[in-house]
Ligand code: SF4
């Protein structure tokens with residue numbers, strides 16, 4: 001038996017990793033092996049919010065009998081820790097949204113000539129929701145009003161975040177009843193920090209209720225604003241072909257990677273790499289051209305709109321450098337490993353930081369400024385080109401890559417179901433009501449080096465579609481599926497259950513729809529709201545046969561996302577150990593109590609098979625409560641076997657949750 005530890009379930013990543021390990025190169029995988037996580041902190045039982053502590057509440061009956069020096073109980077400490085994670089996650093997405101608002105404002109004021117409003121229709125849609133007059137007005141005037149109205153959502157002290165009104169009435173009523181309608185993004189973040197300092201709120205339920213308010217400020221505030229402005233400025237996505245893998249880099253071209261989350265600089269770089277002068281400059285340095293690729297969510301943004309290929313998600317960032325083929329890795333914000341700068345010294349890669357908020361010793365800093373966006377993009381691209389002659393021969397060159405179909409915005413999903421004149425969610429609702437589609441799962445969040453990275457995404461994606469569950473994916477879940485070759489219509493033919501396959505073939509879509517970056521999880525909220533409005537299922541987001549899963553979550557942002565989905569009425573299951581696992585009371589509040597109040601929940605479950613069973617159970621229970629036809633596997637469509645031998649081998653092998661279907665178990669066994 002091969003007892004090799006599987007660190008990543010992505011075959012190409014495993015290949016690069018093995019190459020690096022044989023040369024003693026450190027990565028997040030080797031650091032995860034060395035650094036065991038502290039079980040006290042991991043389960044939420046440690047408090048360090050004041051200097052009488054840190055207080056670690058452990059031992060028998062700790063929940064009832066052990067207290068911090070100030071007297072705080074374990075449920076209070078666990079709830080405070082979780083609430084602070086929500087606040088940090090909301091701050092990240094909030095700042096992202098705010099930066100997008102400032103870019104829109106700069107465009108509207110004519111302060112930047114490099115960005116334009118590409119999707120006027122979307123601007124008008126948003127203006128309509130906000131109650132801003134747009135007919136007969138210059139586009140930039142309407143855009144300015146939209147930007148200023150959104151800006152109020154960050155600093156508002158009283159009242160409601162604008163987009164709350166986009167949720168179904170019943171969902172809003174639940175929020176009103178429990179006092180969690182957010183006032184302003186910054187307001188709710190500040191209150192979490194205030195409430196959770198020493199000597200403040202000592203009621204776990206009260207702390208967690210406010211955490212939900214701060215999370216809603218992310219989902220229906222910061223993130224949703226970000227998605228909409230990105231669509232307005234750079235275009236609402238529609239289906240686009242791309243590629244995914246560490247194999248996207250080219251031996252004979254300048255390889256430039258854009259990594260992080262924000263689309264503004266990335267959009268400029270996309271423009272600049274196609275400029276004939278820039279291509280000529282690359283040729284003058286001995287390259288055949290310029291090859292742009294992405295990483296993490298910046299990749300998702302430019303893939304959704306331009307088909308720029310992705311080299312993968314979070315755990316692939318160091319491995320990308322280890323291919324030895326990247327001239328420059330340009331990073332903006334979030335999920336940038338500080339380790340990149342040191343690692344890059346072993347190769348010729350230049351790591352270029354571009355945000356005032358993200359500086360890394362050892363990296364080159366080129367400050368982004370939207371007022372000089374193209375000029376800065378050109379400087380960066382030239383830096384990458386100048387570095388091409390320094391490329392050394394070492395590195396782990398990968399060639400395999402996979403086709404991807406991305407670009408599924410809410411607008412496109414509506415359009416694909418009825419065309420320009422009859423766009424609606426009727427066909428999807430009907431397919432769910434009939435049981436052709438059993439339910440919908442949002443598969444989201446990070447890939448994690450503490451599990452065989454990407455493996456649980458791959459396992460769940462495959463098993464869910466096999467069970468006639470339509471999957472919508474975002475963030476590094478999309479990268480995990482993309483780098484496994486799962487984001488294609490062929491996936492429906494070969495792996496989806498017969499009912500789901502029938503729907504996918506009729507519409508011509510993959511069974512896993514790539515919705516975009518992490519902020520674009522809000523597309524799921526607006527899709528669910530549209531489905532509720534369409535009728536035939538639940539008349540609120542809660543009660544839909546739908547579940548959210550983040551099987552390899554890492555970040556505070558993911559916790560904030562999980563909480564805004566739970567508060568909006570979606571049962572959510574996170575993989576890995578629970579950050580509130582030390583407290584039974586907090587676990588109960590986040591599952592049973594939240595379900596009673598909002599029809600959503602946030603579970604933590606490390607066993608991938610149990611995640612799958614829980615998700616299907618939630619879906620079936622929701623179907624039953626809605627009195628929909630009982631789901632019968634195989635009732636619809638005819639089994640068609642179109643698999644080649646390689647695909648057949650993957651299916652015939654028992655699904656291996658810890659390595660993913662077709663993961664490196666395949667190679668290693
Ligand atoms: S706030 Fe209380 S529980 Fe937390 S560190 Fe201070 S004394 Fe300990």
Ligand code: SF4
Nearest residue numbers: 314335445446475476
């Ligand atoms: S999914 Fe997680 S790791 Fe990936 S970009 Fe988003 S927050 Fe970062």
